Amino acid sequence: MNHDPMQNELARAVSLIHSAENIACLTGAGVSVESGLATFRDTRTGAWTNVDPEKYASQKGFVASPGDVWRWYMKRYNEMSRAQPNAGHIALAELEILVPNFTIVTQNVDDLHERAGSRYVLHLHGSICRYRCNGCRRTYDLSVEERSASLPPMCPRCFDFIRPDIVWFEEHLPTGILDMALRMTRECNVMLVAGTSGVVYPAGEFPTTAKQNGAAIIEINPETTAVTGMADVSLRGPSGVILPQIIAQLKKVITQSVAGVQTS
Numbered sequence: 001m002n003h004d005p006m007q008n009e010l011a012r013a014v015s016l017i018h019s020a021e022n023i024a025c026l027t028g029a030g031v032s033v034e035s036g037l038a039t040f041r042d043t044r045t046g047a048w049t050n051v052d053p054e055k056y057a058s059q060k061g062f063v064a065s066p067g068d069v070w071r072w073y074m075k076r077y078n079e080m081s082r083a084q085p086n087a088g089h090i091a092l093a094e095l096e097i098l099v100p101n102f103t104i105v106t107q108n109v110d111d112l113h114e115r116a117g118s119r120y121v122l123h124l125h126g127s128i129c130r131y132r133c134n135g136c137r138r139t140y141d142l143s144v145e146e147r148s149a150s151l152p153p154m155c156p157r158c159f160d161f162i163r164p165d166i167v168w169f170e171e172h173l174p175t176g177i178l179d180m181a182l183r184m185t186r187e188c189n190v191m192l193v194a195g196t197s198g199v200v201y202p203a204g205e206f207p208t209t210a211k212q213n214g215a216a217i218i219e220i221n222p223e224t225t226a227v228t229g230m231a232d233v234s235l236r237g238p239s240g241v242i243l244p245q246i247i248a249q250l251k252k253v254i255t256q257s258v259a260g261v262q263t264s
Ligand code: OAD
Pocket: 027, 028, 029, 030, 031, 033, 034, 039, 040, 041, 042, 046, 057, 107, 108, 125, 167, 168, 169, 194, 195, 196, 197, 198, 199, 200, 220, 221, 222, 223, 225, 237, 238, 239, 240
């Protein structure tokens, strides 16, 4: 037994992951911090600390100030498209290859999981890289000029404004995605919860649902959160540091178990 509590927690996490058939990983804004993107609720840099979410993440806010909301999201789009996947994103893409069934359920609207190489990613809150009409929901590809305009482009079919395909407060999550995420939540043996405060419904309830259905919860976060109390393993630190450590140890355990099978 190691006397470093962190190493013990890491070993427990690796053992749970190694013996799991189905793993779900719930991610939030924290996993993109080491790519240079701010979270929502950081007391200094958080998006919702610096702007009013009522204005920038609601139908009412968009209708009242379409230009302000559009410019804010396009600034975020530019930041997110310049950002690069960090070591945490890359570790999760590797994990998908190392275990039997692995799905990321993300609240993030960036595409850093996909750019790191993850193939099974459910975007609960939509994507800042897609656009749709606010009225008829028709989807659009936009040019750089349209994205840099001071007002959102208009839908030529119904003359409503086009908006980022992101779920705002009081809007429904995409049904098919939510159903798949709930299925993964109920069926997983292990749920990794990385970089989320766990305070936004319904994603914030997924760890509870997973736990009620028998899964072990492994939290990766520098801070304690709403999830910490139910976590079987809490790994305190940035996901860009902790997730690569998990992968490195998991590879050792897999190598040892393969060597054990070959010599027995
Ligand atoms: P929050 O801002 O609520 O929480 C971010 C979490 O990341 C916090 O728990 C931090 O402690 C943690 N964190 C900070 N740095 C980290 C690091 N380097 N590694 C790992 N974790 C770190 O963001 P979310 O939980 O993603 O919804 O917020 C959920 C939803 O609230 C968002 O999807 C967004 C927002 O309203 C919509 O826009 C629809």
